[in-house]
Amino acid sequence: MGLERFSFNQATAKFWPLPEVVAGCAVAGVPGIGLWREPVRDYGLARTAALVREAGLTVTSLCRGGFFGADDWLDDNRAAIDEAAELGAPAVVLVCGGLAGRSLEPARARVAAGLEALAPYALDAGVRLAIEPMHPMFCADRSVVATLGAALDLAAPFPPEAVGITVDTYHVWWDERVWELIAAAAGRIACFQLADWILPLPADVLVGRGLPGTGHIEFPRFLTAVAATGYTGPIEVEVFNAELWSRPGQEILNDTIAAYLALT
Template sequence: MARFSFNQATAKFWPLPELVAGCAEAGVPAVGLWREPVAEHGLARSAALVREAGLSVSSLCRGGFFGADDWLEDNRRALDEAAELGAPALVLVCGGLFGRDLDTARSRVAAGLEALAPYALDVGVRLAVEPMHPMFCADRSVVTTLDAALALAAPFPPEAVGIALDTYHVWWDERVWSLLAGAGPRIACFQLADWILPLPADVLVGRGLPGTGHIEFPRFLAGVAAAGYTGPIEVEVFNAELWQRPGREILHETIRAYRACSPS
């Protein structure tokens, strides 16, 4: 449990004060936060709430969407928010095509990182490029493989640009295991979610708690450990059915799932 982090998205409708209180009571040491509910509660109030509960923030989601008109201003704001919350990483969902061809859309991601990396260093928050499953390429992220994410991060210092490794998005790629061996210094955020079947009509909300689907979590955990990553391990699950349950129940079910797949 010392490395467990409960990502806010796993209990989407649980108000932030109740989530923080529930995590503190359950002995959860960290939370992964999202910008929208933080803004709703108030940035300064959210930072104080988490700090006074004795929790840390493992990541803030999300920045990115480099095809949007206001991407630079929005990402600088997101970095400022992460710094105030004490989050070491800003997870980047890099954005889909935005009406552009694939090569142009991907080049905008590289240009965006180049523009933001100096500011990330200034505020002490790592940009964490998240490779996403290829089915989200058109609308959410043109970065679809761990190899591509590592290549985008490579020109920058690891303390400025790293990767967000989400099992749900990369489990299918046979190159993951060889790439993980050298990825340790670049892993800024590590998230667990399972691939379940059948997929719902809205695939975005069809993830499962660890152990309910087809992903080899012991292999991932061992591979990430061998790579030298010692940071928080978040559970981030988008699941419409799970979201209908009480937040405290979701939290305790998530803890059970995490413990079942983690080394003793």
């Protein structure tokens, strides 16, 4: 496997300035980049769109929408869809939000209602909503959608071109149903992200992920399972890791590329 399908999610080098990330990717022959709304906003939306276009990069996803428990969820998600459309990103990754004052089922119902409100808007914009099931350790505070099964159930009422899912290995690897659920996700995979499960978990569990190959996840099996659904889209590496973030951006990119290439 070469770099044809590789995408570098900019959160992997969180503190690397956007123009440097883009330039670094272009020089390294990386075709795709996953962007985050905050650095895009800081650099300027139109300016970012021009920058990546001129660098010959494809924006593979925009993080993130969701958080359906927030007061401004509707406006904010519409803005995320608009931004993705302007960047040419095919998908907005949805981190659906935690309990936010509700118990689990009402909080999940809130996500379903949010998707219903947003799906037509996303369809009009040509941007897919990519529900990201997050590891159950984030269920209370970040995402009440904790499994691929739950994400697929939420997506089911909508056309796949409006609502898809994100498969992030870090969040779903432990699930004994993961292979059947990936098979069931055929046509719904809007974003495919790689990060490894490493131990020990750090004090802030959010930033304890590893580059693929440094932990416990079976990546070849994930690549095979996702390919078997017919998915031929980008493969992002997105790693939140405090130690990694402390290093120079170019070094992070180099190591991420090496980790990706070593998977085959």
